[in-house]
Amino acid sequence: MTTTTFTNVQNRLRASRIPPVYAILAVVFVVGILLDMVFGRGQMTSPTILANILVRSVALGIVAIGQTFVMIGASIDLSVAYTISVTAVMSSFLMQGDPARVPMTILAVFLIGAVIGLANGLVITKLRVNAFIATLGTGLILKGLLNASFSNFTGSVPASFQTFGYGQLGPIPISIIILVVVAIIGGLILARTKYGAHLYGVGGNTEVARLSGLRTDRVIITAHVICSMTAVLTGLFVVSRLRSGAPWVGPDGLYDLESIAAVVVGGTALSGGRGGVAGTIAGVIIFGVLDTLFNQLGVDTFLKQVLRGAIIILAVASYTIRSRREAA
Amino acid sequence: MPEQNSVSPPVARPQDAPEQEPILEVRNITKRFPGVLALNQVSVQFNPGEVHAVVGENGAGKSTLMKVMAGAYLPDSGDILLQGKKVSFAHPREAQLMGVSIIYQELNLLPERTVAQNIFLGREPSRLGVIDNHALEQKTRAVLQELDYSGEISPQAMLGTLPVADQQIVEIAKSIAFDSKVLIMDEPTAALSGNEVEILTRLIERLKARGMAIIFISHRLIEVFEIADQITVLKDGNLVGTTPADAVTPEDVIRMMVGRDLDHYFPPLATAEEIGEVVLKVEQASNDLVRDINLELQAGEIVGVAGLQGSGRTFLAQSLFGVQPFKTGSLAVNGKVALVKSPNHAIELGMGYVTEDRKAEGILPNQSVRDNILLAIRALHSLLTRTQRNGVAKNPNLVPTLADEVDVRAASYDQELQYLSGGNQQKVILAKWLATTTKVMIFDEPTRGIDVEAKASIHDMIRDLARQGAAVLMISSELPEIIGMSDRIIVMWDNTIVGELPANASEAEIMLLATGHQNGNSKNAEQTGAK
Numbered sequence: 008m009t010t011t012t013f014t015n016v017q018n019r020l021r022a023s024r025i026p027p028v029y030a031i032l033a034v035v036f037v038v039g040i041l042l043d044m045v046f047g048r049g050q051m052t053s054p055t056i057l058a059n060i061l062v063r064s065v066a067l068g069i070v071a072i073g074q075t076f077v078m079i080g081a082s083i084d085l086s087v088a089y090t091i092s093v094t095a096v097m098s099s100f101l102m103q104g105d106p107a108r109v110p111m112t113i114l115a116v117f118l119i120g121a122v123i124g125l126a127n128g129l130v131i132t133k134l135r136v137n138a139f140i141a142t143l144g145t146g147l148i149l150k151g152l153l154n155a156s157f158s159n160f161t162g163s164v165p166a167s168f169q170t171f172g173y174g175q176l177g178p179i180p181i182s183i184i185i186l187v188v189v190a191i192i193g194g195l196i197l198a199r200t201k202y203g204a205h206l207y208g209v210g211g212n213t214e215v216a217r218l219s220g221l222r223t224d225r226v227i228i229t230a231h232v233i234c235s236m237t238a239v240l241t242g243l244f245v246v247s248r249l250r251s252g253a254p255w256v257g258p259d260g261l262y263d264l265e266s267i268a269a270v271v272v273g274g275t276a277l278s279g280g281r282g283g284v285a286g287t288i289a290g291v292i293i294f295g296v297l298d299t300l301f302n303q304l305g306v307d308t309f310l311k312q313v314l315r316g317a318i319i320i321l322a323v324a325s326y327t328i329r330s331r332r333e334a335a
Numbered sequence: 336m337p338e339q340n341s342v343s344p345p346v347a348r349p350q351d352a353p354e355q356e357p358i359l360e361v362r363n364i365t366k367r368f369p370g371v372l373a374l375n376q377v378s379v380q381f382n383p384g385e386v387h388a389v390v391g392e393n394g395a396g397k398s399t400l401m402k403v404m405a406g407a408y409l410p411d412s413g414d415i416l417l418q419g420k421k422v423s424f425a426h427p428r429e430a431q432l433m434g435v436s437i438i439y440q441e442l443n444l445l446p447e448r449t450v451a452q453n454i455f456l457g458r459e460p461s462r463l464g465v466i467d468n469h470a471l472e473q474k475t476r477a478v479l480q481e482l483d484y485s486g487e488i489s490p491q492a493m494l495g496t497l498p499v500a501d502q503q504i505v506e507i508a509k510s511i512a513f514d515s516k517v518l519i520m521d522e523p524t525a526a527l528s529g530n531e532v533e534i535l536t537r538l539i540e541r542l543k544a545r546g547m548a549i550i551f552i553s554h555r556l557i558e559v560f561e562i563a564d565q566i567t568v569l570k571d572g573n574l575v576g577t578t579p580a581d582a583v584t585p586e587d588v589i590r591m592m593v594g595r596d597l598d599h600y601f602p603p604l605a606t607a608e609e610i611g612e613v614v615l616k617v618e619q620a621s622n623d624l625v626r627d628i629n630l631e632l633q634a635g636e637i638v639g640v641a642g643l644q645g646s647g648r649t650f651l652a653q654s655l656f657g658v659q660p661f662k663t664g665s666l667a668v669n670g671k672v673a674l675v676k677s678p679n680h681a682i683e684l685g686m687g688y689v690t691e692d693r694k695a696e697g698i699l700p701n702q703s704v705r706d707n708i709l710l711a712i713r714a715l716h717s718l719l720t721r722t723q724r725n726g727v728a729k730n731p732n733l734v735p736t737l738a739d740e741v742d743v744r745a746a747s748y749d750q751e752l753q754y755l756s757g758g759n760q761q762k763v764i765l766a767k768w769l770a771t772t773t774k775v776m777i778f779d780e781p782t783r784g785i786d787v788e789a790k791a792s793i794h795d796m797i798r799d800l801a802r803q804g805a806a807v808l809m810i811s812s813e814l815p816e817i818i819g820m821s822d823r824i825i826v827m828w829d830n831t832i833v834g835e836l837p838a839n840a841s842e843a844e845i846m847l848l849a850t851g852h853q854n855g856n857s858k859n860a861e862q863t864g865a866k
Contacts, residue, residue, distance in 0.1 A: 199465050199466055199468075200461075200464050200465050200466060201459050201461050201464050201465075201466055202464065203466075204448075204452060204456065204459055204466060205456075205457070207445070207447070207448060207452075208445055208448070208456050208457070211445040211446070211447050211448065212443075212445055214443070215443045215444065215445055215456075216456070216457075217427075218407065218427045218443050219428070219443070219456045219457040220426065220427065220428025220431060220432075220457045220458075221456070221457050280445065280447045280448075281447040
């Protein structure tokens with residue numbers, strides 16, 4: 008049966024420490040190329056298209072890395088979309104097209120992001136509000152504040168800042184370099200540092216972590232601050248591509264739900280305690296491939312969403328089947 | 336007032352070395368929870384190089400005392416002295432750093448992390464926040480080696496893939512790595528089988544020789560008397576007494592624990608007249624878990640199921656109850672032939688199942704006593720039936736009636752089940768099934784982790800259930816319980832039934848079958864019912 012061979016491949020991959028999602032990515036990619044050759048324009052393998060897939064993945068990728076952190080900690084962050092909006096709006100508002108104001112603005116938005124993350128973390132750990140609800144609330148508060156102050160695109164970022172979004176370092180887009188750097192840093196923090204080990208501990212079993220002496224509150228708060236900071240970085244990327252920010256750029260891009268989807272497709276469990284950046288990146292790329300494929304094939308946008316949803320469900324179901332087999 | 340017994344406190348005997356200063360001492364510890372005085376002015380001394388058992392009924396305060404000593408609870412009053420100096424632990428971590436470690440019954444490990452990561456959680460060797468993986472591995476090997484286990488457990492193994500006994504070794508290794516002077520263990524042998532218990536015992540001896548003070552809670556008096564040097568008995572939060580193990584007998588200890596003699600430890604077996612028609616008949620049933628099951632249960636009888644860990648006893652229960660339905664063969668309850676498809680189906684057919692792991696499968700911890708008792712019987716009614724507070728339309732007073740019948744001790748019926756002791760939780764589970772008037776009742780380790788007095792009352796209830804006409808299947812790892820309770824004994828091995836023995840068979844006969852040696856008869860003993 009397809010599911011059995013599929014999970015077998017996944018298991019073998021797991022043994023070699025490559026996240027199983029890469030099997031899904033390979034399948035999706037191959038099937039995509041074939042479909043494109045038969046039904047589309049056969050351009051899926053061209054370097055331009057491939058680069059396009061990656062660049063499209065940068066915005067989602069950066070925030071998904073932050074989301075990976077909180078989800079490993081068995082938490083979740085639904086406020087990222089509005090954090091991205093806030094960043095975009097405040098960037099263009101503060102910079103007003105003036106290159107001299109760029110450094111101060113960047114400092115300001117990261118500070119705002121840190122405060123948002125801190126607020127999320129404190130509400131979740133000290134007030135003991137469920138993470139889903141707490142971050143949903145934060146997001147809505149941000150939405151309200153934004154809409155009260157700004158109704159449309161406001162201000163702009165200087166052209167020099169737009170190199171973040173459009174610039175190239177030789178043949179490689181700068182945005183991709185930034186994504187790779189963030190991914191590597193994130194991955195190393197999770198895999199190699201004490202903080203990473205503690206995060207897996209707190210997410211895997213908070214009681215065990217607490218009894219082992221870990222400061223569980225601090226670990227979760229830090230994860231949320233990290234997540235909000237990656238959202239800020241994505242916001243900066245988005246505004247650098249759009250030239251200006253508006254309150255709806257975050258929710259419009261579905262960064263909240265899609266970052267969560269990318270993380271779970273990548274193999275991180277909603278219940279926390281396992282997963283990682285490598286898997287998330289694969290998840291993000293899978294969505295990028297699907298997007299591009301559907302564009303090439305001229306698939307209706309709504310059908311795209313249907314297929315997207317189906318893939319998320321199937322991927323997570325196959326992981327659940329695998330872990331149930333392992334437990335049995 | 337704590338009931339003092341007549342056993343004198345430990346005195347240094349002439350051949351001993353001068354009495355050592357206790358490494359850990361608790362003085363007049365008092366701890367209250369909402370509605371219950373868990374510990375009342377309890378004072379005990381624990382000496383280095385000694386194994387000290389703490390026994391008592393469920394609810395006596397043993398776990399609470401351990402948690403106070405380990406820093407998981409703050410006492411309301413009283414002192415803790417470590418090597419003579421007063422200490423106060425604000426957090427379990429502080430206790431650990433000072434050398435007091437505790438191992439809970441539910442292992443405090445992370446299944447998705449490696450052995451090394453688990454042992455050093457929170458204390459990873461690192462430089463500037465980055466973990467030194469080489470040092471981590473080396474230290475883990477060193478620690479496992481001290482336990483003579485480096486060859487068998489790999490530091491890189493994912494903890495969740497190890498068997499429970501090995502996981503417990505890892506927990507112990509965690510304490511060694513902490514350089515503990517005091518190791519507290521809560522029911523360490525509850526989930527272990529014979530061979531594993533021996534390994535743990537030898538480990539405890541080694542730790543004792545190193546000068547560690549070992550404190551453990553156990554309900555298995557046989558083990559307590561084998562391993563412990565000192566025994567402390569608690570009752571209702573009070574200290575009854577502390578005595579050297581060789582100065583008392585198990586009967587003395589039981590008397591101290593409950594305040595009366597338990598002369599009929601097991602209720603009498605069924606007489607031939609009390610055994611009636613065949614209620615459950617299973618023929619050549621198999622599935623992925625068990626194979627070739629042939630079984631007949633008659634009304635009024637208790638059939639004990641014996642077997643080693645891994646022989647498939649729980650699988651049998653799960654198959655009969657529809658958790659993992661049989662795929663082939665036939666099953667009939669009261670003549671009605673139907674392979675049980677699901678637990679709901681099983682309940683409709685009149686079956687009940689008291690599971691092995693009450694925490695995971697038996698209780699709804701956040702729900703009240705009331706709701707737990709009504710759980711199964713509500714399942715029999717349609718979703719549209721109006722729920723009643725204390726029962727169902729036909730029997731509105733179910734809850735108080737059953738709660739009294741099983742003698743549940745709780746502050747009120749609204750109390751959340753997680754706050755009851757294990758023994759009382761088990762009684763509530765029993766009440767739940769009594770409500771549905773079952774014809775076939777399956778018990779899986781009904782008295783595991785339960786104190787002596789509750790054990791006796793549960794045994795009485797099981798026998799009463801049989802007398803009322805139910806057919807009872809009782810799985811147990813305690814051979815005295817099997818021999819004491821069963822009218823017939825079936826033995827499992829390798830996921831099938833390998834033999835049947837009459838009542839009062841010897842432990843040796845049971846063990847012979849349980850270890851895979853077949854008797855002269857056919858491997859599947861159940862061809863005809865009555866003996």
